[in-house]
Amino acid sequence: MSTATPLKAEQADIVSAPTLRGRRTREKLIDAARGALIEGAGAAEITDIAKRASVSAGLAYHHFGSKDGLVAAVVEDFYDRYARVANQTFRGETWAQREVQRVRAVVRFFLEEPFTRTLFGPLGRSSSVMQAESACMAMLIERGACNIAQGQMDGDLPRQADPHIAAAFVLGGLRQCMSLALFKAANPDVDQLAHAIWVLIAQSVGLREGSKS
Known part of the structure; x- marks a missing residue:
């Protein structure tokens, strides 16, 4: 017994x-x-x-x-929620029309998520956080590369650009734009900021003239 x-x-x-x-x-x-x-x-x-x-x-x-392991889990949770927003299906006749909606949804997520300012500010300087972010970004870049490739197949984007490099450039630039915007203004306007970022993205990936957005 x-x-x-x-x-x-x-x-x-x-x-x-x-x-x-x-x-x-x-x-x-x-x-x-x-x-x-x-x-x-x-x-x-x-x-x-x-x-x-x-x-x-x-x-x-x-x-x-460890504490670093717990903080990394918080970062991973943030990026999991970000990915669900970024990877949802958007409706539109063209790649550009769908991407305008995606950019706006992502910008809204960053602005409304309270943890964004902390992650993109003081916490982001931690080596363990940078490592966790890097792993999360790698997965986002893979999905983004598929999206860029689809835009190339649709004829909206030039085919000579490497999809992975283009996706890394767009996602890294988006993060930096959001970081700057959040620390320049207390409450940035979603629509204005999303439009400004979309213009930069469209130019950086070589969106063809005449593509509806």
Whole structure:
């Protein structure tokens, strides 16, 4: 007959993860870390984050390994949500018409997401964050390259441009434009900023004259 004592909730999390409880704990920690990083202008302690999430610091270390691991998970979550916005299906007769909508949706996401200013500001200088961002951007560039290639097939874009280089240029430029806009104005106008960025993107990828946008 077993004499083992019942596991506490947190211990059960560790033994049975990944479970629904474990996934929810991870989500709570990511949400708590995001809030702490925003309030702390990119600085946060894992003990404070765990307290916000109503779990022990040990459980936070179990799920993420370190504070850097937890912060990286917050960055990855941000880019996952960004990708869902950027990769949704937009309707339009031409590549350019669809891309105008995509740019506006992405600009709106960046402006309305509270974590953007923190990530593109003080937090972005951390080596662990830069590494996490680089991995996320690599996946976005792959999807963006397919999109550029589609524009080339549709005849809206010149075929001589390498799709991967063009996608990296557009996505990197978009990030820098958003960073600059956010720190120049408290509340940039979505439509004005999206239009300005679209003009730059259209020029950079060589959008052919006469393509409807």
